[in-house]
Amino acid sequence: MIENMLFQDWSGIIRTILVGTLAYAGLVAFLRISGKRTLAKLNAFDLVVTVALGSTLATILLSESVALAEGLTAFALLIGLQYLVAKSSVGSGRIARLVRSEPRLVMHKGEILHDALRRERVTEEELLSVIRNNGSAAPEEIAAVVLESDGSFSVIPKPQDGSAADFASADLPSRG
Structure with a gap:
């Protein structure tokens, strides 16, 4: 056997x-x-x-x-x-x-968008893990986090000079 x-x-x-x-x-x-x-x-x-x-x-x-x-x-x-x-x-x-889902903004200007996280079934801890894995220590260092249509996250850091981020949130679905 x-x-x-x-x-x-x-x-x-x-x-x-x-x-x-x-x-x-x-x-x-x-x-x-x-x-x-x-x-x-x-x-x-x-x-x-x-x-x-x-x-x-x-x-x-x-x-x-x-x-x-x-x-x-x-x-x-x-x-x-x-x-x-x-x-x-x-x-x-x-x-x-x-066939495809739209990207969703889950963090904007360091602020976690809890309604968006809830809709996408992502916990705050998972979001913070994504931020840490991207090399950022704190949400305040982040201009935006987008949950992409393929399930990956795009983390957009704030510019080094402290000015507002140069990304067009208008191109993304609603923040809420």
Whole structure:
């Protein structure tokens, strides 16, 4: 029983090497054809596609019930659907609103915007951690923190001369 967990037979290893190499080459080819946008992770939908591609590759590698042709078809389908959704969202504001979230201002001029944090389900401690990870010691040193549509945070420090920040909060959704 233990030996089956460690080694079953050479055919499984040879299949993994052969199919894995071909699946990897196929994925690289599809990604080169589809362009940089496929793995851009600009929003949650892009992240889901990236994770799904990785999961599909793992399934092709380890599941003998999935043939290489089926796996490559799955790659093509995921990349094709991502392309269609991205192209549709560029052409239609309605589709864009369905697919991606807007950035949200969660701190402005050192002031934590608690309503925005609550809406985005981010705690004040998490926000302060983001600020510290950015190299700032205190919220007063920050002009703004934006929760981006991909879930990352952009921390905009106050200018060194102490003047007001030169960023356009009008370009962001409401602060509240």
